[in-house]
Amino acid sequence: MTVSFDLFGTLVTASTPADPAAAVAAELRDRGVIVPEDWGDAYRTPHLDAPDAAEVPLPAHVAAALRSRGVAPSDGVVRRAVVAAFDPAVTRRDGVAAALAAAETRGPVGLCSNCSVPELVPRTLVRADLRGRFDAVVTSAACGFRKPHPTPFETLAGELGGVDPASLVHVGDDPATDGGVETLGGTFVDVGETPLAALGDRLEAGP
Structure with missing residues (x-):
């Protein structure tokens, strides 16, 4: 049994912009970029071909949306604007310490997060005092899906360490995404049904 965790909504709550397009536009303007008048439409329109379930890093999407309107700032400017737009206030959820302690008694512990924004996961881990608590961290932006x-x-x-994916017990808050571990034979633990503080008992009971 190897335990992994989702991040957002599972171990932490993190603020997100109410209007992501507007938040990104504000940061672009602060960096001297002329934002198209129909930016909302451009932001919400896919511009890059990608396979089903592929993760398009948000800076790449934003850069493509700008290019579609004839605006072409440097990749560095776009990246910094996106990172700034999604700079979150972070709160650790109750029971995190107990859940991690329970997982660590069973071997290496992983983190697996859907996230298209560069730097957001490591920044969140620092702010939640969770940096260094995981033996491996995988994000959708890094692995591509x-x-x-x-x-x-x-x-x-x-x-x-090359463990069998079927041995993974993945703890998350979204059956539609985190539950995907079950297609590999792994086990999904829903924090909506098993609070983090009770994870030790759930792991003791087995898959």
């Missing part, structure tokens, strides 16, 4: 696609779970299993 979003949960429930098998790739994030398979990548995590590989980075945790």
